[in-house]
Amino acid sequence: MKTTYIASAMIAIALFASCKGDTKTTEKEAEEVVKEVKKEVKEIKVEKLKIGLESKSDTKTTGSIIFEESEGTVKMMASIQGLSEGTHAIHIHEKADCSSPDGKSSGGHWNPTAQPHGAWGAAEGYHKGDIGNFKADAKGNGEITFKTDQWCIGCGDEKKDIVGKAIIVHQGTDDLTSQPSGAAGKRISCAGIIK
Template identity: 40%
Template sequence: MSYYHPNPGIYRQPFASRTAAAEFSSSPAAPGLKGNVQFYQMPYGVEVFVYVEGLPPFKKEKNGVQTGPHGFHIHEKGLCEIGDGKDPFATAGGHWNPDQQPHGNHAGDFPVLFSNQGRARMIFFTDRFKVDDIIGRSVIIHQGPDDYKSQPTGRSGKRIACAVIQSG
C-alpha cells in the first residue's frame, strides 16, 4: 500500500502491538482527494493518524448545505464503490456502531477534519475499539460537518472519500 504523506516514516509506532491502514479513494465531488489513515494498537487504546489532501474548500449554500469541516467516521462495510456517482460509497453501509449508542457516541465517530488549503492532518487517541475490530471496515470522509447529535448519521452530507481498513 502506498501512502501520500511526504514523510510516511513519521507515523511508525514502535510500541504498537497491531497496526492497520487505509488509503482513500475519491468521489466525483472531490476528484483530487487522496490520503491515508493509520491505526496503531497501543496498551490503552488506538492511536489514529490521518493525512489528507485535496479536500474541497469551505462553502455554505443558501439552502444550508455546507462543505467543510468534514465529517469523518468508520462505516460498517469495507466496500468503497462509487456506483453512478450520485450516492458514492453507499456500499460502505452506515456508521459503525457495535454497541448501539446514540450518534455522537458511536465507536466509529471521529473528530471532524478541518481543511487548511485542502490539506488536513490529525492525530487522536480512542479507547472505543481495538485495531482488530475495524479491519475490513471502511473510513468515510463526508462533505459537511458532523453535528454529533442527529440520528443516525449526524447530517454530515454526501460521502466524498472512502478507504478500506486493511491489516498493517
C-alpha cells in the same frame, strides 16, 4: 517505553557494580537483568495498519490513514488532500466496501453498541465510529489524530475491532446531533480497513 526499560537496566547494572566486589557475580547478574529487560520489551506488541483513501462522489479527495495499537490504545493519524476549505466529518462505517461511486456501499456508521449518534464520549451516547470533525486549510489539506481504548486492530471483539470496517470522509460538518449520521453530506472519500 523501551527507553524506560533500558534506563532501568543500566541503573541496575550500575548498582550491582558498585555493591559487589566480585566482578564475575556482577557480570552474571547484569546479564540476567538485560535478558529480563529484553523479554519485557518484546512483550510490548505494536499493531500497525496503513490504508489509502480513494476519492468518491466525483471529487479528488484522497489521503492516507495510519492506525497504530499499543498497550490497549489505538491511535489514528489521518492526512487528507483535495478537500474544500473548512470543516469536514470523518467516521468509521460498517463495511470495508468502497466499491460504489458514492461510497454508500460502506453502509452506515459503525455502531456495535446500538447507541444514538453523537459527539465522541457524550453521556447521551455515540457510535463507535463517531470520530468527529477536522479542518481543511485553503490548499485543501486536513489532518486529524484520534486516540481511544475502545477500538482494537484485529482482536476479534465485535464491539471493538475496526478491521473489516471503512473510513469515510464527508463533504460537510457533522452537527453531532442529527440522527442517524450527523447530516454531514456526501461521502467524498473512502478506505476499507483491511489487514
